[in-house]
Amino acid sequence: MAFKIIAENCTGCGACQFECPNNAISSKGGLFSIITGKCTECKGIYPTQQCAAACPIPKTCVKA
Amino acid sequence: MPQNIVALSSIGRFSGALCESSGCSSRGTCGSAADDLPDAVWQKIQDHPCYSEDAHHYFARMHIAVAPACNIQCNYCHRKFDCANESRPGVVSEKLEPEEALRKVLAVAAEVPQLSVVGIAGPGDALANAEKTFATFALIHEALPHLKLCLSTNGLMLSDHVDRIAAIGIDHVTITINMVDPEIGARIYPWIFYRHQRWEGIEAARILHQRQMAGLEALTARGILVKVNSVLIPGVNDEHLTAVNQAVRARGAFLHNVMPLISDPSHGTYYGLNGQRGPTPAELRKVQDQLGADAKLMRHCRQCRADAVGLLGEDRGAEFTRDKLGEAKPFDPAQREMYLAVVERERADRQNAKEAAQVAHKIEEAPVLVAVATKGGGRINLHFGHANEFQIYEVGPDGARFVGHRRTDKYCVGGHSEPDAMATSIAALEGVAAVFCAKIGERPRQRLKEAGVEAVDAYAFDYIEASAITWFAGRSQSGTVAATA
Numbered sequence: 001m002a003f004k005i006i007a008e009n010c011t012g013c014g015a016c017q018f019e020c021p022n023n024a025i026s027s028k029g030g031l032f033s034i035i036t037g038k039c040t041e042c043k044g045i046y047p048t049q050q051c052a053a054a055c056p057i058p059k060t061c062v063k064a
Numbered sequence: 065m066p067q068n069i070v071a072l073s074s075i076g077r078f079s080g081a082l083c084e085s086s087g088c089s090s091r092g093t094c095g096s097a098a099d100d101l102p103d104a105v106w107q108k109i110q111d112h113p114c115y116s117e118d119a120h121h122y123f124a125r126m127h128i129a130v131a132p133a134c135n136i137q138c139n140y141c142h143r144k145f146d147c148a149n150e151s152r153p154g155v156v157s158e159k160l161e162p163e164e165a166l167r168k169v170l171a172v173a174a175e176v177p178q179l180s181v182v183g184i185a186g187p188g189d190a191l192a193n194a195e196k197t198f199a200t201f202a203l204i205h206e207a208l209p210h211l212k213l214c215l216s217t218n219g220l221m222l223s224d225h226v227d228r229i230a231a232i233g234i235d236h237v238t239i240t241i242n243m244v245d246p247e248i249g250a251r252i253y254p255w256i257f258y259r260h261q262r263w264e265g266i267e268a269a270r271i272l273h274q275r276q277m278a279g280l281e282a283l284t285a286r287g288i289l290v291k292v293n294s295v296l297i298p299g300v301n302d303e304h305l306t307a308v309n310q311a312v313r314a315r316g317a318f319l320h321n322v323m324p325l326i327s328d329p330s331h332g333t334y335y336g337l338n339g340q341r342g343p344t345p346a347e348l349r350k351v352q353d354q355l356g357a358d359a360k361l362m363r364h365c366r367q368c369r370a371d372a373v374g375l376l377g378e379d380r381g382a383e384f385t386r387d388k389l390g391e392a393k394p395f396d397p398a399q400r401e402m403y404l405a406v407v408e409r410e411r412a413d414r415q416n417a418k419e420a421a422q423v424a425h426k427i428e429e430a431p432v433l434v435a436v437a438t439k440g441g442g443r444i445n446l447h448f449g450h451a452n453e454f455q456i457y458e459v460g461p462d463g464a465r466f467v468g469h470r471r472t473d474k475y476c477v478g479g480h481s482e483p484d485a486m487a488t489s490i491a492a493l494e495g496v497a498a499v500f501c502a503k504i505g506e507r508p509r510q511r512l513k514e515a516g517v518e519a520v521d522a523y524a525f526d527y528i529e530a531s532a533i534t535w536f537a538g539r540s541q542s543g544t545v546a547a548t549a
Binding site: 014018046 | 260
């Protein structure tokens with residue numbers, strides 16, 4: 001149960017990182033990725049996945 | 065290496081020759097539109113190139129790209145693509161962390177004594193990245209307290225941050241407001257991200273509108289200067305901008321700047337891909353005229369990139385990329401002081417020259433447009449072939465006034481063959497009677513003549529307005545006007 005980021009779509013804006021309630025998004029050299037073990041898909045916290053809702057590019061933060 | 069508008073090496077020479085004030089108040093040097101502003105406002109904007117047409121001849125700004133994230137989607141924006149040749153908001157080549165941004169500002173301040181303003185305008189939204197934005201401003205304010213701090217935002221998160229904006233001494237904020245009617249907003253903004261939720265359609269536009277108005281009111285209540293930018297989108301909000309103007313003026317915005325939509329399929333934006341066109345220069349002018357003095361004040365707006373550096377119309381960003389910051393020399397306040405003294409004298413001289421030229425020639429002829437190749441300082445000081453843009457002045461019996469600028473370069477030439485630069489320049493000079501430059505070659509002069517544009521290099525390095533007025537008077541007396549009319 002986790003989300004992932006499609007790297008080739010990612011603009012590197014970091015909007016997802018600000019919103020993630022689990023601190024599950026890391027960035028290295030402008031590339032963002034989701035730490036599988038930390039991601040809860042926002043269950044029990046928010047009705048929708050925050051990374052996907054904040055991301056400017058469709059279908060970039062998706063179910064792993 | 066590009067030259068400063070007044071070479072650093074010559075500042076000492078200038079300062080030695082500084083004369084006493086010529087009796088022209090700093091206010092009076094500013095020409096037309098600034099006279100409509102209250103004194104307190106003029107004091108705040110007189111060195112701000114984006115807010116004062118006069119200041120844009122003398123002072124530089126830099127944008128630091130510390131805010132890549134955004135919380136709304138606009139149909140005119142797509143930040144996936146970047147090209148160093150592009151000049152439009154939302155585009156940067158290099159994102160910076162706050163400490164890197166400080167190093168960049170220090171490096172630019174040491175090289176560019178004209179630098180008076182540091183702004184954060186994205187490339188996303190400054191307040192969608194509030195922690196980085198405020199951390200950056202705090203570092204800069206501590207290191208270089210003379211720099212004005214400036215912030216641009218879409219307004220969605222503005223009212224949450226008004227206390228911090230005031231506390232850190234930001235006295236200029238720009239809000240982009242394209243509508244005050246959510247139905248129109250729904251055609252501009254497909255969605256917003258607000259309070260942990262994505263909102264779409266009219267609901268999204270309604271929230272954005274309410275938040276923008278609340279933020280604007282909160283800022284003006286604190287005495288912070290607020291400029292409103294509107295993107296003119298033909299067929300969407302062109303007839304609506306009068307209502308926007310009324311709404312933002314009623315809430316205390318001191319300037320309303322209308323900018324043309326930049327739309328091209330290659331930018332990948334929704335509008336670009338769906339055939340939404342930008343306005344023609346005539347359409348833009350019409351809306352600006354409808355809004356009165358406000359829009360006239362802002363005709364020098366260049367719609368800068370979110371990492372632009374330098375005088376408006378130039379971009380020295382490429383000289384200050386991260387990899388070149390290592391060898392930066394320290395900022396020298398004395399150099400800045402000397403530059404300010406030079407500017408004060410230049411402003412007075414330029415105004416005096418303009419007034420003298422106006423008194424000397426009273427004639428009855430229709431005004432014409434002239435183009436000027438300049439690299440700043442209010443002077444004709446650029447070679448025709450080096451101009452990326454021309455400043456356009458209207459000159460007539462009542463004097464000369466700045467009415468806008470025209471670019472001669474293409475937004476992006478990557479992947480295409482070199483365009484015919486001369487053809488591009490001639491197209492940009494449509495409707496212009498003469499082009500003033502420091503120098504021009506014989507072949508370009510001839511090609512301009514064939515296109516009906518007179519090339520004038522007789523006023524090289526002189527003040528723009530005074531030269532244009534003198535030229536106009538001489539042209540009228542020699543019968544050139546009658547011959548071409």
